[in-house]
Amino acid sequence: MNKEDLYQLSFHLIAHSGNARSLAMEAIQNAKAGEFKSSEDKLIEADEEFAKAHKYQTELIHKEAGGADFHIPIILIHAQDHLMTAQAVKDLAKEIIELYSGSKKPEEHK
Numbered sequence: 001m002n003k004e005d006l007y008q009l010s011f012h013l014i015a016h017s018g019n020a021r022s023l024a025m026e027a028i029q030n031a032k033a034g035e036f037k038s039s040e041d042k043l044i045e046a047d048e049e050f051a052k053a054h055k056y057q058t059e060l061i062h063k064e065a066g067g068a069d070f071h072i073p074i075i076l077i078h079a080q081d082h083l084m085t086a087q088a089v090k091d092l093a094k095e096i097i098e099l100y101s102g103s104k105k106p107e108e109h110k
Contacts, residue, residue: 001063006076009056013079016053017086020046024086024093031100039097046090053083 001009027042057080064070 001060001068001070003071003073006060006070006073009060010073010075010079012056013053013076014082016049016056017079017082020049020053020086021082021089023049024090028093028096028100031097034100036097036101039100043090043093043097046086046093050083050086050090053086057083 023042023046027039027046030036030039030042060070060076
């Protein structure tokens with residue numbers, strides 16, 4: 001895998017991870033507003049975006065395990081940071097949404 005391929009992979013990681021993080025944050029805001037169905041839908045979308053990002057990360061890991069030797073560009077490290085941040089926000093969003101939904105009376109759920 002050449003430098004250009006690593007850059008391309010990094011940009012995919014950043015884009016999909018960023019989308020996942022943004023969708024998870026939207027899910028929290030929807031839950032805060034009592035819109036739990038919409039919140040769940042945003043989490044599903046976040047999971048889908050995260051899965052796309054994770055696919056690119058897995059591709060890189062498989063190539064390295066297969067013997068490829070990489071000179072790791074800083075952008076790839078930045079992309080990995082995005083992926084891990086997205087995972088943390090997504091996990092926290094699920095917990096926060098659960099807290100919001102538990103704090104509402106059943107008749108307040110939308």
